Amino acid sequence: MLQVSILLAAILLDADGREIHTCYTYDTTVEYRPNIKQLLILLVPNNNSACDIFPAGANINVTIGNTDFATTVPLPVYLPYSYTISNFGYQNTTQIAVEGFSLPLDGLGDEISIDFLLIEIYSYAEITRIEILEMQTIISSLSECFYADMPMLVTKDSLYISMNATGLCRIQIGALKSIQVTIEGKQFSFDLMHSSLVDLKTNYNHNVKFNLNLNPGAVDSFSFTAQKPDIAATAYLLTNDGAIDTRIDLVFSEVKYDTILNFYSLSSMSLNDKAFIFTIISKPQSLTALRAKLLLTGYTYNKRILRLIVTTNEQSYTFDYITSKYNALQLHFPFKCSDQPSNQQQQCLTFYEHVRTSSNVKITISALFFYNDNILAVQHNVIDHIPQVFERVYFNVGSGSQSCLHLQNTVQNTFGAEVTNFKFNIMRADNYSVKGNFEYNVVYDHSKIEICFNDALLQDAVRENFMALMIMSQGDKQYVHVFQESKNNSQQDSILANYILVTVFSIATTVFVAVRLFIFGKRIKSLKKKKN
Known part of the structure; x- marks a missing residue:
């Protein structure tokens, strides 16, 4: 140089x-x-x-x-x-x-x-x-005006956009005219009458955070998005320096309807004998927040839809549970493919097999509270899916006080030959009252298909009309499975014994009658000879 x-x-x-x-x-x-x-x-x-x-x-x-x-x-x-x-x-x-x-x-x-x-x-x-x-x-891209983390929250009346400026577009943002937003195909335009846009135009600088509050002025403008756990939305800023319009596209990191986040604690899905069983446990503080949100509406809900959407990379299936009242005691929601509408049963069975072998499953819970057709409150959460270890689990109730747990068709060889902790939370399937909590430590490995417990209380709890949450733990490995099936072998033995008794009695009666008829015939012949 x-x-x-x-x-x-x-x-x-x-x-x-x-x-x-x-x-x-x-x-x-x-x-x-x-x-x-x-x-x-x-x-x-x-x-x-x-x-x-x-x-x-x-x-x-x-x-x-x-x-x-x-x-x-x-x-x-x-x-x-x-x-x-x-x-x-x-x-x-x-x-x-x-x-x-x-x-x-x-x-x-x-x-x-x-x-x-x-x-x-x-x-x-x-x-x-x-x-x-x-x-x-460097030729600067107008897509770099803001950092990537840009969520949008949708309420029934307003849009809230959180953005963090990179400072790379001061001249363009300084000529800001409006923001154009498209939500689920519907277009909305907001100009500088909104003070948060004036703040963006005036104070745009590196690492300055903005919270745009955009309200179109109409009541329930965005309620049509409430039932969607994932909302499709795009937006762009429109600027004009006196000679040319410039469009600055915004890319949202997340678009969600106003909801109570992290509403559920332990929540999962089990597959058992062609049935999807969802376990949904609400947090006490979340229920308090829900009551407060419902109270603000001034209405008492008269319809609740629990919507569960199961999605893999290739397919999706939706289950709806509709009730007029929320029951906090109900933790398990079974959906059998055989109970689905007749035109969906085969689709359900096909999807069941697909989910059972899939490694990438997403489960979304939507709880929707209505007064007539007006939506009052919603919750949207993604819950865990624990990969299946067994295709089918059921209790076999035996004689005496013995009950045997059957673990059929091991899908994953997860557990070795070690002491395994089995916990069972068992409730009635009709009113969700607790039947009992049981815990056992036994040596188990995946080659076993039957484990027996000698416990009269357990036997009584699973004899009929139950729903069981099973948690298996072996060191830091844990597996959760929900099922509601038992076979009563002691009852079957009793039925068989009664059948044998009735059969023997019938044969004995037949022989007795035949013998009596034979003797009676002999006597008739004897009397005839005497008369002759």
Whole structure:
């Protein structure tokens, strides 16, 4: 590089003014973004404690140099104002964006090339200098105006968008006119009558967070999205600098209807003998929040839909449980394929087999509370799916006090030959009252298909009309399965004994009657001989 002179801007320092060296490392870089007229200085502090002395109101000066240009051009010539960083902090300020920056033109109307830059950060008493020998030119994308985490919350009346500015689009956002939003195919337009948009236009800067509150003014404008656990939405900002409209697309990280988050604690899905059984346990504090939300509506709900959507990479199936009252005691919701509408039974069975062997399953719970057709409150949650270990689980009630647990068709060889803890929470299937809680430690491995427990109370609990939550634990491995099936062998033995008794009695009776008839016939013949 040819030797060049550097024209330094006039800096006013007092008599004790001093230059502080090595505040920043040589990794400090500069990016020029011509399409948005911005010079971005990316500072890398050198952790020099002497540099902590700079105040929050530090100033910046940039001098550019070009070997083919007759004179180096100080930046203030092209910035008609003194550039001050109002919130400067040596350790925390890692980027400075100089807006409205354009390189000077050569005689042919092209921007000059940059051979070096001198960056000066100064106060009235201190100054530090950074020499940059290379500048990177970047065409900035208008999709980079905000950081990626941009959720939108939908309520029945308003939209709430949370956004964090990158600071790369100050000129465009400074000419903001409106925001256009499309939700589930319906379009909405919001202009600067909304104060949150004025705030965005006025205060857009690097790492400044904004919460847009957009209300179209109509009652229940967005209630049509309430039943959707995932809402399809797009949006863009419309700006105009007096000559041209610019569209800045927004990409939402999440779009959700207003709901009570994390509503459920232990929740899962079990597959058992062509039935989907969902276990849904609500948190006490969530139920309190739900009551408060319903109270605000001024109505008492008269219909509740519990909607469970099971989705794999390829297929989806929806189950609806409709009731007029929420029963906190009901924890398990079984859906047998045989109970589905006749035109859906085969589809259900096909989907059951698909889910049973799939490794990627998503389960969404939607609880919807209505007064007539008006929706009052919703909850949307994604719950866990624990991969299936068994295709079918049931109790076999034997004689005496013995009950045997049958574990059919092991899908995954998860458990080894170790002591395994079995816990059973058993309730009545009709009124959800607890029948009993049982816990046993037995040596189990996946090769076993039957485990027997000698417990009269357990036998009584599973004899009929029950729903059982089974938790198997072996070290840090745990498996949850819900089922509601038992075979009563002792009852079958009794029926068989009665059948044998009745059969023997019938045979004995037949023989007795035949013998009596034979004797009676003999007597008749004897009487006839006497008469003759």
